[in-house]
Amino acid sequence: MGFGPYFLLASLEGLVTAAVLTLTALGLSLVFGVMRVVNVAHGEFFMLGAVLAWAISTAFAGHPSIGFAAALLVSPLVVGGVALLAERLVLRRLNYDPEATIVATIGLLYIVQQLALTFYGPDARPVQAPFNIRVTLPWFGYSGYKLAVIAAAIVLVIATWLVLTRTKVGLVMRATQYDRETAQAFGIPVDRVYAGVFALGAMLAAIAAVLVVPIQQAHYLMGRDPLLLSFIVVIIGGLGSLRGTVVAAVLIGLSDGIISVFFSPTLAKMLATLLVALVLVFRPQGLFGAATR
Amino acid sequence: MASTLAIDGLDAFYGEVQVLRGFKLDLQQHEVLCLLGRNGAGKTTALKAIMGLVPARAGSIIKDGRDLTKLAPHEVPRTGVAYVPQGRRLFSELTVAENIEIGLMARGKGRTTRESVLDLFPVLRERLSQRSGTLSGGEQQMLAMARALCLEPDVLLLDEPTEGLMPSMIAKIRETVAGLRERGVSTILVEQRVDAVLSLADRVAFIENGQNRETLPVQAVRDDPAFVRRYVGVE
Ligand SMILES: Nc1ncnc2c1ncn2[C@@H]1O[C@H](COP(=O)(O)OP(=O)(O)OP(=O)(O)O)[C@@H](O)[C@H]1O
Ligand SMILES: [Mg+2]
Numbered sequence: 104m105g106f107g108p109y110f111l112l113a114s115l116e117g118l119v120t121a122a123v124l125t126l127t128a129l130g131l132s133l134v135f136g137v138m139r140v141v142n143v144a145h146g147e148f149f150m151l152g153a154v155l156a157w158a159i160s161t162a163f164a165g166h167p168s169i170g171f172a173a174a175l176l177v178s179p180l181v182v183g184g185v186a187l188l189a190e191r192l193v194l195r196r197l198n199y200d201p202e203a204t205i206v207a208t209i210g211l212l213y214i215v216q217q218l219a220l221t222f223y224g225p226d227a228r229p230v231q232a233p234f235n236i237r238v239t240l241p242w243f244g245y246s247g248y249k250l251a252v253i254a255a256a257i258v259l260v261i262a263t264w265l266v267l268t269r270t271k272v273g274l275v276m277r278a279t280q281y282d283r284e285t286a287q288a289f290g291i292p293v294d295r296v297y298a299g300v301f302a303l304g305a306m307l308a309a310i311a312a313v314l315v316v317p318i319q320q321a322h323y324l325m326g327r328d329p330l331l332l333s334f335i336v337v338i339i340g341g342l343g344s345l346r347g348t349v350v351a352a353v354l355i356g357l358s359d360g361i362i363s364v365f366f367s368p369t370l371a372k373m374l375a376t377l378l379v380a381l382v383l384v385f386r387p388q389g390l391f392g393a394a395t396r
Numbered sequence: 397m398a399s400t401l402a403i404d405g406l407d408a409f410y411g412e413v414q415v416l417r418g419f420k421l422d423l424q425q426h427e428v429l430c431l432l433g434r435n436g437a438g439k440t441t442a443l444k445a446i447m448g449l450v451p452a453r454a455g456s457i458i459k460d461g462r463d464l465t466k467l468a469p470h471e472v473p474r475t476g477v478a479y480v481p482q483g484r485r486l487f488s489e490l491t492v493a494e495n496i497e498i499g500l501m502a503r504g505k506g507r508t509t510r511e512s513v514l515d516l517f518p519v520l521r522e523r524l525s526q527r528s529g530t531l532s533g534g535e536q537q538m539l540a541m542a543r544a545l546c547l548e549p550d551v552l553l554l555d556e557p558t559e560g561l562m563p564s565m566i567a568k569i570r571e572t573v574a575g576l577r578e579r580g581v582s583t584i585l586v587e588q589r590v591d592a593v594l595s596l597a598d599r600v601a602f603i604e605n606g607q608n609r610e611t612l613p614v615q616a617v618r619d620d621p622a623f624v625r626r627y628v629g630v631e
Contacts, residue, residue, distance in 0.1 A: 274501075277489070282487055285481060289498050289543070290471075290473045290501065291502075
């Protein structure tokens with residue numbers, strides 16, 4: 104295979120990584136943007152989504168697409184429910200204090216992780232892809248499922264963007280983000296908005312996880328990399344900026360894919376981390392974030 | 397005259413620091429009641445307490461037979477109380493139209509309200525899709541008023557609406573407040589400019605150290621400058 108096709112393959116792999124990363128980071132970014140809560144347990148919501156996807160899809164006999172469809176529907180809902188519970192029982196009681204919630208979500212991280220270890224076990228388990236189509240390109244065949252993941256992520260990002268910018272729910276979320284107190288003075292039930300946003304953020308991570316399990320097996324420690332990469336993306340893109348999050352996720356995902364294929368995955372992570380350091384030094388508000396006033 | 401809003405024995409704190417001490421205020425129908433007092437006297441805190449943004453630890457705020465201190469903050473505006481905060485506090489990243497939309501949503505008002513509010517402030521109509529943070533100071537203040545009027549409130553709380561504005565803008569704001577009184581709105585106005593107070597107010601409440609020391613008809617304040625001198629330290 105020549106350089107061109109090889110580069111195309113690497114880029115496609117990078118786009119798959121970017122797709123999953125965009126959805127996960129979008130969840131983290133929304134929660135931080137609206138609530139000013141740094142959710143350290145975000146990766147565990149991702150892991151929970153994947154583990155549940157395995158549990159749900161194996162509960163269905165017959166064609167793998169049935170189990171997968173059920174997982175895609177039920178897993179995010181369950182994870183959203185867990186997030187809602189955590190929001191009510193923990194974050195709200197801390198009055199969303201930025202520092203206290205970091206410590207609390209670290210605690211949540213270990214609770215979710217240990218629960219997964221207890222009930223799911225230490226093994227990595229695969230989930231079958233809903234379909235098994237190979238798309239034949241002139242130089243190589245490529246997984247149709249992976250292309251579908253890219254498409255699904257694009258659709259979901261556009262949908263999120265439309266909700267945020269074109270609907271009343273989105274307007275309420277943005278108003279809450281910019282000025283919580285004034286939002287309340289205009290009848291916006293801020294605590295309900297917070298609960299909804301936290302659940303939505305977790306659900307985005309869970310959807311990303313369900314999409315990824317046919318490619319990468321479900322494991323109780325699989326939340327670490329998505330958490331780290333999401334933080335990298337959110338810092339580079341600018342905290343709370345949807346556009347920045349998407350651009351940074353594509354940048355990181357794509358370069359991760361390409362550098363991993365041509366050099367090594369470790370180099371890819373090193374460069375991403377270096378980029379974060381540079382952004383923090385030279386443009387702390389991120390590429391697209393507004394400078395804090 | 398019947399009272400629209402009756403505050404009695406209100407204690408309010410920031411953390412452990414008490415700011416309002418047994419605060420009393422009685423807003424009557426169709427009046428402009430001005431709060432006068434030095435910086436830090438507690439005027440803004442009194443308005444925030446009415447909105448439920450600073451919790452009341454004791455006392456009551458009665459409107460239409462309901463005690464607002466028992467409501468969640470987001471329920472207060474639904475009773476018909478609208479707030480124009482000090483420093484305007486627009487959603488500056490949102491457009492003019494979006495700020496207005498948020499005002500309309502608070503009490504489920506629609507296009508008729510929107511149109512009549514925009515008729516009051518025609519400049520806003522030309523700037524609907526502009527980010528509100530990029531408006532001039534006077535336009536921002538008009539938008540803050542417009543956003544509040546979108547609730548069709550019967551009680552309006554105005555916190556220093558003329559702060560930092562040019563004289564022509566101040567005149568416009570004053571004219572609007574006077575016009576609202578004609579339409580039956582009761583207003584609590586926090587204002588530092590004594591001349592504005594004397595020309596607009598029906599009654600004046602002197603706030604000092606988190607308490608309402610006395611409430612007087614505006615004529616009494618005009619007649620005896622000693623009141624203003626005593627509570628505000630200027631003439
Ligand atoms: N968020 C806060 N946290 C703690 N203390 C506060 C807070 N806001 C105000 N205070 C204090 O409460 C007191 C009353 O403040 P408030 O803002 O109500 O005064 P004010 O009469 O509106 O003054 P100004 O004319 O300067 O607007 C002041 O001593 C102030 O320092
Ligand atoms: Mg004040």
